Amino acid sequence: MARGVADTEMIRRTNRERVLDVIRREGPMSRTRIANLTGLSNASLSAIGADLVAQGILSEVEDTQQENKGRGRPAIGLGHNRAAAYVILIELDVNRCRLSMLDYGGILVDRVETPLMPDQFHARRPDDYLLERIETMAQRNEAEMERLGAVALSVQGMLGPMRRGLKWSPIPDLAGVDLLGPIATTYGVPTHLYKRGHLMADGTRWLHPALAHATYATIFIGATVGMGLSFPSEGPLPADIGTEFGHMNHMPDGALCRCGAHGCIEAYAADYGILRAAYSVPEHTTPANAVPPGDFQQIIARARAGDRNAIHAFNNAGRALGFGINRLMSVVEISHIVLLGPGTAAFDLMRPALEDATLASLSGRINGVPQIILTADAGEPIYRGLMMKALTALDHDHFAPMTGTAARSIAE
Amino acid sequence: MARGVADTEMIRRTNRERVLDVIRREGPMSRTRIANLTGLSNASLSAIGADLVAQGILSEVEDTQQENKGRGRPAIGLGHNRAAAYVILIELDVNRCRLSMLDYGGILVDRVETPLMPDQFHARRPDDYLLERIETMAQRNEAEMERLGAVALSVQGMLGPMRRGLKWSPIPDLAGVDLLGPIATTYGVPTHLYKRGHLMADGTRWLHPALAHATYATIFIGATVGMGLSFPSEGPLPADIGTEFGHMNHMPDGALCRCGAHGCIEAYAADYGILRAAYSVPEHTTPANAVPPGDFQQIIARARAGDRNAIHAFNNAGRALGFGINRLMSVVEISHIVLLGPGTAAFDLMRPALEDATLASLSGRINGVPQIILTADAGEPIYRGLMMKALTALDHDHFAPMTGTAARSIAE
DNA sequence: GTATTTATTTCAGTACCCGAAAAAATAATT
DNA sequence: AATTATTTTTTCGGGTACTGAAATAAATAC
Numbered sequence: 001m002a003r004g005v006a007d008t009e010m011i012r013r014t015n016r017e018r019v020l021d022v023i024r025r026e027g028p029m030s031r032t033r034i035a036n037l038t039g040l041s042n043a044s045l046s047a048i049g050a051d052l053v054a055q056g057i058l059s060e061v062e063d064t065q066q067e068n069k070g071r072g073r074p075a076i077g078l079g080h081n082r083a084a085a086y087v088i089l090i091e092l093d094v095n096r097c098r099l100s101m102l103d104y105g106g107i108l109v110d111r112v113e114t115p116l117m118p119d120q121f122h123a124r125r126p127d128d129y130l131l132e133r134i135e136t137m138a139q140r141n142e143a144e145m146e147r148l149g150a151v152a153l154s155v156q157g158m159l160g161p162m163r164r165g166l167k168w169s170p171i172p173d174l175a176g177v178d179l180l181g182p183i184a185t186t187y188g189v190p191t192h193l194y195k196r197g198h199l200m201a202d203g204t205r206w207l208h209p210a211l212a213h214a215t216y217a218t219i220f221i222g223a224t225v226g227m228g229l230s231f232p233s234e235g236p237l238p239a240d241i242g243t244e245f246g247h248m249n250h251m252p253d254g255a256l257c258r259c260g261a262h263g264c265i266e267a268y269a270a271d272y273g274i275l276r277a278a279y280s281v282p283e284h285t286t287p288a289n290a291v292p293p294g295d296f297q298q299i300i301a302r303a304r305a306g307d308r309n310a311i312h313a314f315n316n317a318g319r320a321l322g323f324g325i326n327r328l329m330s331v332v333e334i335s336h337i338v339l340l341g342p343g344t345a346a347f348d349l350m351r352p353a354l355e356d357a358t359l360a361s362l363s364g365r366i367n368g369v370p371q372i373i374l375t376a377d378a379g380e381p382i383y384r385g386l387m388m389k390a391l392t393a394l395d396h397d398h399f400a401p402m403t404g405t406a407a408r409s410i411a412e
Numbered sequence: 413m414a415r416g417v418a419d420t421e422m423i424r425r426t427n428r429e430r431v432l433d434v435i436r437r438e439g440p441m442s443r444t445r446i447a448n449l450t451g452l453s454n455a456s457l458s459a460i461g462a463d464l465v466a467q468g469i470l471s472e473v474e475d476t477q478q479e480n481k482g483r484g485r486p487a488i489g490l491g492h493n494r495a496a497a498y499v500i501l502i503e504l505d506v507n508r509c510r511l512s513m514l515d516y517g518g519i520l521v522d523r524v525e526t527p528l529m530p531d532q533f534h535a536r537r538p539d540d541y542l543l544e545r546i547e548t549m550a551q552r553n554e555a556e557m558e559r560l561g562a563v564a565l566s567v568q569g570m571l572g573p574m575r576r577g578l579k580w581s582p583i584p585d586l587a588g589v590d591l592l593g594p595i596a597t598t599y600g601v602p603t604h605l606y607k608r609g610h611l612m613a614d615g616t617r618w619l620h621p622a623l624a625h626a627t628y629a630t631i632f633i634g635a636t637v638g639m640g641l642s643f644p645s646e647g648p649l650p651a652d653i654g655t656e657f658g659h660m661n662h663m664p665d666g667a668l669c670r671c672g673a674h675g676c677i678e679a680y681a682a683d684y685g686i687l688r689a690a691y692s693v694p695e696h697t698t699p700a701n702a703v704p705p706g707d708f709q710q711i712i713a714r715a716r717a718g719d720r721n722a723i724h725a726f727n728n729a730g731r732a733l734g735f736g737i738n739r740l741m742s743v744v745e746i747s748h749i750v751l752l753g754p755g756t757a758a759f760d761l762m763r764p765a766l767e768d769a770t771l772a773s774l775s776g777r778i779n780g781v782p783q784i785i786l787t788a789d790a791g792e793p794i795y796r797g798l799m800m801k802a803l804t805a806l807d808h809d810h811f812a813p814m815t816g817t818a819a820r821s822i823a824e
Numbered sequence: 825g826t827a828t829t830t831a832t833t834t835c836a837g838t839a840c841c842c843g844a845a846a847a848a849a850t851a852a853t854t
Numbered sequence: 855a856a857t858t859a860t861t862t863t864t865t866c867g868g869g870t871a872c873t874g875a876a877a878t879a880a881a882t883a884c
Contacts, residue, residue: 071851072861248742483882484830
């Protein structure tokens with residue numbers, strides 16, 4: 001009983017979702033073009049378009065992507081009505097918390113950013129902190145708050161049972177708290193919690209057309225190692241996939257990781273692991289808290305200059321990542337790997353070991369090394385993924401189900 | 413454009429699928445009960461039931477699961493019309509090939525089984541061999557072949573690009589051949605290729621009610637090590653998930669595996685790996701071709717009697733499986749693990765090392781060891797999974813889309 | 825034999841889709 | 855300037871499958 005019985009109500013909802021989706025993906029366009037892309041008839045688009053405009057969900061704009069601008073009746077563009085709703089996106093990272101308010105068209109309205117200390121949530125409850133941040137944003141945008149449609153939160157860690165908080169997080173004292181509940185009750189809007197790694201993967205699909213129909217993994221290399229998987233099929237993922245790649249074991253009883261376990265990939269391939277190896281610090285030494293970007297650049301420079309220890313450190317990192325990919329490919333068949341984050345600056349130093357390790361398995365031998373794509377900036381995919389999740393959730397859950405008949409009778 | 417536009421045709425198809433599914437799951441039942449379980453109205457069930465009976469897809473039977481057998485009009489059971497179609501299931505394993513013919517109700521009609529030699533496909537093309545086996549079955553059941561609806565094939569290995577053959581298989585000379593094409597053209601019916609590990613996982617859900625809503629992995633331990641994943645959500649999996657767990661790397665440069673790679677889980681946990689370790693044969697020795705069941709039992713007996721080498725062999729096997737599960741859990745969050753196959757007879761000997769290794773990771777520490785369920789017989793889940801795949805494919809692709817109006821006008 | 829109970833069917837109403845034809849709005853041609 | 859061609863959008867008539875309510879069917883209980 002996945003979505004209730006199939007009846008005319010579900011026809012309407014499904015087709016309205018398709019219309020909103022195609023505009024979300026490709027921007028405002030004419031009714032005719034929407035009809036062609038969705039497979040609906042022109043007659044249906046006339047009706048659906050009229051409904052959505054009457055309900056204030058879409059609005060008529062100039063058609064930005066006219067293909068036929070010769071003679072004939074000019075097309076009227078149909079785009080999201082930007083004032084229909086507003087969403088607040090919260091990116092809660094290890095060292096900063098950034099709130100963005102967007103309109104229904106995805107345009108940034110306001111932004112508030114604050115640095116985060118490692119002991120931030122030691123004395124202060126994280127749910128209170130988030131409420132206070134949202135309140136700051138609310139006071140600066142009172143008019144928009146009237147039409148707040150959703151609050152979406154990006155976090156790092158393992159999601160808790162009801163997806164309302166985290167079971168574990170690299171941010172100290174964040175796990176075990178219901179992050180969404182207080183927001184939902186205070187503002188009375190739907191709230192969503194997403195894994196940063198998952199958003200990174202999804203956002204990359206929006207930004208990289210070559211990946212449109214691929215199954216791929218995104219791997220973040222920096223202060224931590226994180227992964228996300230993205231599948232071309234529509235619909236939500238069946239389960240929590242792409243959980244904690246950075247803490248996948250690479251070597252039994254291996255190097256000490258920040259999470260407290262031994263032999264995680266992160267303990268070899270995150271900046272602190274590379275730093276430790278490059279300076280020949282014993283593997284079981286407690287990891288550094290934070291590695292300044294300058295220090296990391298220096299190790300790269302030393303490796304490029306031929307320093308044996310630095311080269312060895314990057315080799316080990318590539319090997320750990322490669323065996324991780326090797327093991328990942330024994331579970332999910334992927335065609336591409338997207339590498340993101342500051343660690344990609346040293347990819348050339350890791351590549352040989354990474355490829356060797358990837359090939360050292362049956363699936364590597366049969367399928368070859370997946371195509372590797374480098375992107376230094378991880379922030380953009382995450383923001384884009386979070387924005388798209390929040391806005392399409394609004395499209396599907398709030399706007400698509402509104403009944404059209406009511407609107408038409410009002411219009412008469 | 414996942415499934416075409418939503419219109420009345422898709423309503424009919426979806427609802428007919430729901431009806432066929434619920435009967436497939438729970439057996440023949442009254443229209444009223446079907447209406448309750450599917451959420452459809454009694455009026456709709458009257459219409460849908462009449463259509464499906466008129467088209468010969470369902471037939472009226474005695475209601476086997478009457479709940480109210482007091483007074484009132486007695487319920488009429490609605491069950492699959494067994495003569496509506498027949499399917500041939502082919503289980504192609506390392507050492508045997510078994511064909512089963514089933515009617516549309518899932519009842520076995522005929523069965524043909526032949527042993528398979530390791531060099532079976534050296535001189536003979538596997539597609540020809542399959543055609544010949546099907547022809548044998550066809551000659552014994554000429555009447556049923558008139559209504560053949562599908563041929564479904566269970567294989568071991570990595571599926572090829574179009575799911576018509578294998579990229580790799582533990583059965584020699586099987587990969588790289590289009591197995592389905594010749595069957596489809598000869599008999600003019602839909603053909604399907606499924607991974608044995610995947611069927612094992614799916615079939616287990618049908619057989620084990622406790623797993624109904626769980627996300628779990630099934631791991632086969634025997635002459636090989638294979639895995640399948642099963643998710644509670646409906647619909648097909650987004651990608652090839654659960655590819656080749658047995659050949660996931662456990663130890664870089666570790667023990668030699670049958671596949672030619674070093675350090676696969678299989679090289680430690682399959683019967684030949686345990687045998688090799690128990691007799692202190694060097695890890696890099698070429699694996700034995702087949703291990704007689706008696707030999708394996710003997711090693712178990714020796715381990716139970718306290719033999720150090722045998723105990724060590726099972727320890728290593730448990731450790732390899734445990735780290736495999738550990739790594740798997742870093743990619744997919746699972747709540748249960750079902751162990752199947754002859755190797756489960758020695759599970760008590762592997763358990764401590766398996767659990768230690770599972771716990772030695774972040775996800776193990778946070779989520780604990782997944783609940784472990786033992787089932788010695790792997791054949792039954794595979795057969796059940798294959799049968800359900802073949803029959804529900806017939807339900808969805810062939811019978812649900814038939815138009816109802818035509819049938820009703822014939823009936824008048 | 826009548827009342828009660830339960831299952832199924834019939835009927836009238838509704839929502840949404842589609843194809844075809846009509847209307848609207850522009851550019852090109854005469 | 856009027857007409858023609860072209861393209862977009864709307865209108866109209868027809869069709870299908872759903873639903874709730876009422877009617878019918880087929881048994882048991884009294």
